[in-house]
Amino acid sequence: MTLHTVTLIVNGQELSAEAESRLLLSDFIRHTLGLTGTHVGCEHGVCGACTILFDGEPVRSCLMLAVQAHGHIIETVESLGTPDNMHPLQEAFHAAHGLQCGYCTPGFLMTLKPYLEQNPNPTEREIREAISGNLCRCTGYQHIVDAVLLAAQKNHKQENKHQ
Amino acid sequence: MKPAPFEYIAPNNLDEALIAMEVNGFDGKLLAGGQSLIPVMNFRLAQPAVIVDLNGVTELDFIRPNPGGGVTIGALTRQSRLEHDAIVRDRVPLLHATIPFIAHPQIRNRGTIGGSLAHADPAGELPVLSVALQARFKLQRYDKERWVNATDFYQALFMTALEPQEIMTAIEIPPLPPRTGWAFQELARRHGDYAQAGVATLIALDDDGVCTYARLVFLNVGEIPMVATEAAQLLVGERISAESITAVVNHAIQHEIEPTSDVHASADYKRHLAGVLTKRAIRQAANRVTS
Numbered sequence: 295m296t297l298h299t300v301t302l303i304v305n306g307q308e309l310s311a312e313a314e315s316r317l318l319l320s321d322f323i324r325h326t327l328g329l330t331g332t333h334v335g336c337e338h339g340v341c342g343a344c345t346i347l348f349d350g351e352p353v354r355s356c357l358m359l360a361v362q363a364h365g366h367i368i369e370t371v372e373s374l375g376t377p378d379n380m381h382p383l384q385e386a387f388h389a390a391h392g393l394q395c396g397y398c399t400p401g402f403l404m405t406l407k408p409y410l411e412q413n414p415n416p417t418e419r420e421i422r423e424a425i426s427g428n429l430c431r432c433t434g435y436q437h438i439v440d441a442v443l444l445a446a447q448k449n450h451k452q453e454n455k456h457q
Numbered sequence: 458m459k460p461a462p463f464e465y466i467a468p469n470n471l472d473e474a475l476i477a478m479e480v481n482g483f484d485g486k487l488l489a490g491g492q493s494l495i496p497v498m499n500f501r502l503a504q505p506a507v508i509v510d511l512n513g514v515t516e517l518d519f520i521r522p523n524p525g526g527g528v529t530i531g532a533l534t535r536q537s538r539l540e541h542d543a544i545v546r547d548r549v550p551l552l553h554a555t556i557p558f559i560a561h562p563q564i565r566n567r568g569t570i571g572g573s574l575a576h577a578d579p580a581g582e583l584p585v586l587s588v589a590l591q592a593r594f595k596l597q598r599y600d601k602e603r604w605v606n607a608t609d610f611y612q613a614l615f616m617t618a619l620e621p622q623e624i625m626t627a628i629e630i631p632p633l634p635p636r637t638g639w640a641f642q643e644l645a646r647r648h649g650d651y652a653q654a655g656v657a658t659l660i661a662l663d664d665d666g667v668c669t670y671a672r673l674v675f676l677n678v679g680e681i682p683m684v685a686t687e688a689a690q691l692l693v694g695e696r697i698s699a700e701s702i703t704a705v706v707n708h709a710i711q712h713e714i715e716p717t718s719d720v721h722a723s724a725d726y727k728r729h730l731a732g733v734l735t736k737r738a739i740r741q742a743a744n745r746v747t748s
């Protein structure tokens with residue numbers, strides 16, 4: 295068994311850790327780095343619970359190897375906010391009841407963060423397309439869509455204030 | 458749901474990758490986007506002894522317009538890049554319009570054109586498009602290279618012309634003939650799922666609206682992308698009408714596709730579906746013909 299040293303930037307911090315070549319990035323994040331906010335549902339790319347940002351783009355961490363993150367930048371749900379200082383998307387999910395059990399939520403948030411930055415004014419249809427790769431077994435999606443619309447509105451209000 | 462152990466090699470350029478495959482081709486696997494390979498490794502349906510990771514070979518990530526029209530695309534180009542690229546949009550609109558049918562945004566951020574073509578899933582959109590557009594693939598080994606037509610590349614279920622040591626490095630898509638319209642139609646149970654059936658269509662019409670060229674290639678109704686040559690030929694010399702379309706559709710679905718039943722749909726249903734989609738696709742392609 296060969297161990298590889300993986301050096302990467304995780305949520306803004308440079309880290310190094312050892313990984314066997316077969317270790318999935320999702321398991322590296324959860325078990326090696328101890329960042330258990332990233333959830334694992336299916337481990338074959340279907341559910342989206344394990345979505346993280348890899349060099350700024352949302353990807354399935356269960357379909358990558360930890361060694362592939364060497365020299366790259368990853369962001370997990372822990373980078374968004376804290377209970378006292380939530381990210382606007384987290385606030386909107388809270389306010390609009392966008393989660394019940396919360397298992398799927400980290401994947402939705404990490405999918406939506408870059409999406410809203412690039413598409414600040416999405417329609418309901420566009421939101422549904424953007425989250426088509428994330429499964430939620432609780433909410434029926436309606437409240438998640440509501441939360442995204444709310445987060446987009448809030449962003450606009452904030453921008454108007456600054457102008 | 459974890460891969461079996463393997464040795465990991467990460468070449469930094471194409472030469473290194475070709476050498477790695479020359480040495481390890483028989484018990485190793487190339488890793489591109491990993492969106493098909495890692496799931497089968499997680500299920501342990503594949504247990505390669507060596508993984509040669511192509512992701513550091515960035516020289517295979519390119520989109521180049523060809524002088525005479527058409528494009529050449531590097532095998533490692535991500536599906537999401539094809540979706541947002543202006544050259545692809547202008548020169549191969551059929552490809553541009555079809556990418557959103559492939560899985561979901563997160564998967565297209567990793568999945569590559571070469572990986573999808575080499576994986577050869579009969580339900581994959583890109584293999585069908587490559588056959589419809591008469592693309593050519595550049596297959597390289599350390600000491601030699603060859604070009605293979607998409608129509609010859611797909612041989613049987615998940616079987617292609619690729620030799621174990623070969624790397625697909627580029628995909629060349631020729632320009633469409635003049636006055637040619639295009640369409641892609643598919644039906645999936647949920648958007649982003651693999652489709653139950655689908656069809657890519659090209660139609661060329663002359664000034665009088667008479668068909669001069671037709672091509673129909675089907676998705677997920679056979680072991681490989683299914684080309685309905687005879688049915689397409691029935692349209693040549695005809696105008697696009699309810700009668701001419703019905704004749705084409707009936708011939709194609711009765712004689713030129715081989716759907717099999719699965720848990721979601723019977724073979725008969727897929728046959729029917731392929732017919733409905735073909736009717737729509739022929740009309741849509743004909744409407745897109747511009748002089």
Ligand SMILES: Cc1cc2nc3c(=O)[nH]c(=O)nc-3n(C[C@H](O)[C@H](O)[C@H](O)COP(=O)(O)OP(=O)(O)OC[C@H]3O[C@@H](n4cnc5c(N)ncnc54)[C@H](O)[C@@H]3O)c2cc1C
Nearest residue numbers: 339489490491492493494560568569572573575581582625
């Ligand atoms: C949930 C989910 C839904 C999906 N839905 C769809 C869908 O609707 N339609 C669809 O078409 N696809 C779908 N896919 C598959 C996706 O498009 C994959 O990206 C694609 O099939 C494989 O591309 P890849 O780059 O990820 O290749 P990999 O998974 O890395 O490799 C696939 C195979 O090709 C070989 N290979 C890769 N690159 C090369 C090369 N350059 N030369 C030679 N061999 C090579 C590998 O060795 C491997 O055998 C889905 C995947 C998932 C996880």
Ligand code: FES
Nearest residue numbers: 335336337342356
């Ligand atoms: S755990 Fe990665 S997509 Fe389900």
Ligand code: FES
Nearest residue numbers: 394396430431432
């Ligand atoms: S909130 Fe329970 S799965 Fe989405």
